[in-house]
Amino acid sequence: MSELWEVDPAGEREARLVSGSAPGDFAPVFTADGSLLFFSERGPHEPQGAALWALSEHGEAERIAHHPGGMTALTAASHASTLAWTAALLRTFSLNCTNL
Template identity: 90%
Template sequence: MVNAPTPCHHPLVEQPRLTDLALAPDGTRLVAAVQTLDDEGTRYVSEPWEVDPAGEREARLVSGSVPGDFAPVFSADGSLLFLSERGPHEPPGAALWALPEHGEAERTAHHPGGMTALTAASHASTLAWTAALLRTFSLNCTNL
C-alpha cells in the first residue's frame, strides 16, 4: 500500500503541536495553545500553557483550563480570552470565555453554531471573531 504508515509516522503524529501564541499587553505573560492526542488517539485536543517570556520559570498548564480550550488572546485589561466547548449544559459550538489572572473562567459570548477564531485589540476593548453559520433559506419548489 502506497500510503501505509511508516515506522516514523506514529512518533510524529504523537508529538504535541503548538497552534497559537498570545502575549499579554504588558509583555509579562505568554500563553501557547498546545494540541495533543486525546486518550483514544483519534483527535487532537488543545490546552493553553503559560510560558515565562523571560525563561526563568517552567511552563505550566493554565490554571482553570480544560481540554478543548483554544485560540487564546489577551484583552487590553490583561484577561485571558479563549474559545471552548465546556460542558454538556452549554449551547453547542465553541463560545468565548474569559479567565482573569486570578479567578474562574466565565462564558462571555456565544454565537449560534459556535465561534471558530478570535482576536483582540491590545489597547482597546475591541474583539473580533469568526463563526461558521449556514444561512437558512426556503425554496418555493412549485415554481421550479
C-alpha cells in the first residue's frame, strides 16, 4: 500500500497523512496553481480502476476524472492548467487458440 504524506521541510510541523485508501494512492503531481493530484482506487462504492483525485489544502480528496479501464500515468504542465494521463481504451480479452 502507498500513502501520500505532507512533510514540513522546515521541520516545524508534524508530518500528516493527506490521503489514504486501502489499495493505495500513486502518481502524485502538483499543478501550476499548487493543487495536488493523484491516482487512487478509493473503495467498493467507486467505479473500478484508478481514478484521478484532487486534494485541497485542508479538505478531503475529490474525484475529478475516471476512465472505465482505469488510469495509469499522469503529468501536469508546470506553467499552464493542462493535464495529460494514460488510460486503457479497451478491456483485455483472453483467447484460447487450441481449437482453431
